[in-house]
Amino acid sequence: ILTNKLQTVFKQLRGYGRLTEANIQEALREIKLALLDADVNYKVVKLLLQRVQEKAVGQEVLASLSPGQQVVKIVHQELVELLGQSYRKPRLASHPPTIFMLVGLQGSGKTTTAGKLARHYMSEGYRPGLVAADPYRPAAAKQLEVLAQELGIPCYSPLEGESPKDTCLRAVREAELQNFLIIDTAGRLHINQELMEELQGLKKALSPHQIMLVVDAMMGQEAVRVAEGFHNQVGIDGVVLTKQEGDARGGAAISIRAAIGRPIQFIGVGERLDALEPFHPERIASRILG
Amino acid sequence: IFSRKEAGRDIWEELEELLISADLGAKITERLLEKLRRQLSSRELQSPDRVMSALREELLDVLGPSSKGLCVDGSPAVFLMLGVNGTGKTTTIGKLAWKFRQEGRRVLLAAADTFRAAASEQLEVWGRRVGADIIKHQPGADPSAVVYDAVSAAVARGADILLVDTAGRLHTKSNLIEELKKIKRVLGKVKPGLPQETLLVLDAYTGQNAIYQAREFHQQLELSGLVITKLDATAKAGALIGIVEEMGLPIKLIGVGEGIEDLQEFNPSAFVKALLE
Ligand SMILES: Nc1nc2c(ncn2[C@@H]2O[C@H](COP(=O)(O)OP(=O)(O)OP(=O)(O)O)[C@@H](O)[C@H]2O)c(=O)[nH]1
Ligand SMILES: Nc1nc2c(ncn2[C@@H]2O[C@H](COP(=O)(O)OP(=O)(O)OP(=O)(O)O)[C@@H](O)[C@H]2O)c(=O)[nH]1
Numbered sequence A: 001i002l003t004n005k006l007q008t009v010f011k012q013l014r015g016y017g018r019l020t021e022a023n024i025q026e027a028l029r030e031i032k033l034a035l036l037d038a039d040v041n042y043k044v045v046k047l048l049l050q051r052v053q054e055k056a057v058g059q060e061v062l063a064s065l066s067p068g069q070q071v072v073k074i075v076h077q078e079l080v081e082l083l084g085q086s087y088r089k090p091r092l093a094s095h096p097p098t099i100f101m102l103v104g105l106q107g108s109g110k111t112t113t114a115g116k117l118a119r120h121y122m123s124e125g126y127r128p129g130l131v132a133a134d135p136y137r138p139a140a141a142k143q144l145e146v147l148a149q150e151l152g153i154p155c156y157s158p159l160e161g162e163s164p165k166d167t168c169l170r171a172v173r174e175a176e177l178q179n180f181l182i183i184d185t186a187g188r189l190h191i192n193q194e195l196m197e198e199l200q201g202l203k204k205a206l207s208p209h210q211i212m213l214v215v216d217a218m219m220g221q222e223a224v225r226v227a228e229g230f231h232n233q234v235g236i237d238g239v240v241l242t243k244q245e246g247d248a249r250g251g252a253a254i255s256i257r258a259a260i261g262r263p264i265q266f267i268g269v270g271e272r273l274d275a276l277e278p279f280h281p282e283r284i285a286s287r288i289l290g
Numbered sequence B: 001i002f003s004r005k006e007a008g009r010d011i012w013e014e015l016e017e018l019l020i021s022a023d024l025g026a027k028i029t030e031r032l033l034e035k036l037r038r039q040l041s042s043r044e045l046q047s048p049d050r051v052m053s054a055l056r057e058e059l060l061d062v063l064g065p066s067s068k069g070l071c072v073d074g075s076p077a078v079f080l081m082l083g084v085n086g087t088g089k090t091t092t093i094g095k096l097a098w099k100f101r102q103e104g105r106r107v108l109l110a111a112a113d114t115f116r117a118a119a120s121e122q123l124e125v126w127g128r129r130v131g132a133d134i135i136k137h138q139p140g141a142d143p144s145a146v147v148y149d150a151v152s153a154a155v156a157r158g159a160d161i162l163l164v165d166t167a168g169r170l171h172t173k174s175n176l177i178e179e180l181k182k183i184k185r186v187l188g189k190v191k192p193g194l195p196q197e198t199l200l201v202l203d204a205y206t207g208q209n210a211i212y213q214a215r216e217f218h219q220q221l222e223l224s225g226l227v228i229t230k231l232d233a234t235a236k237a238g239a240l241i242g243i244v245e246e247m248g249l250p251i252k253l254i255g256v257g258e259g260i261e262d263l264q265e266f267n268p269s270a271f272v273k274a275l276l277e
């Protein structure tokens, strides 16, 4: 729909040979509205518009495209470039076990994603185990156990009074046949000092090969602050964007990528354990532009 | 890029950033600021304080008076909680059950999320915490059957309040919306007027999609109000402005944490104050 909006903006450009600063202004306004409507962060939008303007001004209007289409093409290219060129595989261990740790806000989809990732790596020949490092949420361990049961893999749940760190260390010790451990942590706020320190402690004790930030695709402007909070205090290697099969445009993907520079590696596209896909930048870019 | 404060920006650019960053959305922000520019005199426009207070008034005008209370009449008063995945429905039911228990009411819980892993186990923990019985079936059971059993049990046991927990679902999944419609039909057949409350639980961190959620759920299921959770953090839930403006739905409750007491009535002036900070 952005292309159509820009078509009307550029209707008056029939016959003009170049994109000028003036005729781009109105196009930039439409693009700004489209990106903000898609939940891309305000400051990121400003940055993107600046880049698009620089690239677009003075460009020859290509014979094959209308000026509106051309500007959209430039924006699309900028988005894809920002999101990273292609699917980036998470880092795995050279000596087993590979340890993944999932972190993020409450309700973002960590526990479900832990199950999905286990299934994904099973299909790649690994033997994963799940670790329930959330002792707070009611029935959190039970939730992960049910998923583990569904996959036929072990789940390490907290023993009475056991801290998350001790549960994880015990899992590493006890995992005989498992060469892959996926740690599900409790949802927490980036501003909760105590819980962020808990994550720092887990990281120090386990040295995970991959710390993944699990984020809800419908997240709004706060995506930047949340991502920065987790990245600055814990360190994020990659991002999983969940609930992407709905009509959320997913601008948070752009915001997070711009804010912490880490790749989005997977997207969640459903509630079942097979609903996980590697992330393709061009698809999200098209979705954000509408 | 995110820490440099640009010099020489006028108040309008500052306000635009403030409101958009609070998730009000670009169009609503544009309209609000345009309205202020038109309504205020040129001398008023010179005073940032005057502009801010006019903006505050405008937002309060949209949000309307403080929340009308929850409907607790009826034996039982039935609350149907719904919303997309992970917004805090189950936790809100736990907190609400606690509040009603503190008021001396008899509370029954219906575990009508028969889909998600350990959903009824999660609700059971809350039931034990607050002293409320729970009606549940086995995983995969028909949610409407759970609800029907729960209402029958509520009537038989003289429960004052029945809180119905449903599975999270995206508003774009029509078969899952149908499932909720069936639950409402079942309730209405048991006794007209049930459920007395149909509450959409929204996550404060959600961006513009919150408006699409509210629109679809309201159109399909006729909501009686909204609950907004996770307001204890940095998210400002500005999308509520657009929702209330378009649909006039009352905001009945807010979640301000994960603890049993972290439930409050919606206070418009406190909300607007936090939004404009
Ligand atoms: N539609 C959809 N739902 C999802 C997806 N991923 C997770 N969910 C759902 O989102 C809800 C929350 O998922 P959880 O895995 O419990 O989230 P969490 O991050 O572990 O939550 P906390 O532990 O409380 O922080 C559940 O209803 C999941 O089924 C997805 O890709 N699509
Ligand atoms: N910080 C904060 N966390 C909350 C609040 N309300 C709920 N949560 C947390 O959000 C997460 C999800 O809560 P649930 O009650 O499981 O959400 P739900 O909507 O029932 O999820 P599904 O049934 O899977 O769709 C849990 O970790 C809760 O503790 C709140 O007001 N503030």
Ligand SMILES: [Mg+2]
Residues within 6 Å of the ligand: A110, A111, A112, A134, A137, A140, A184, A185, A186, A187
């Ligand atoms: Mg979890």
Ligand SMILES: [Mg+2]
Residues within 6 Å of the ligand: B089, B090, B091, B113, B119, B165, B166, B167, B168
């Ligand atoms: Mg629930």
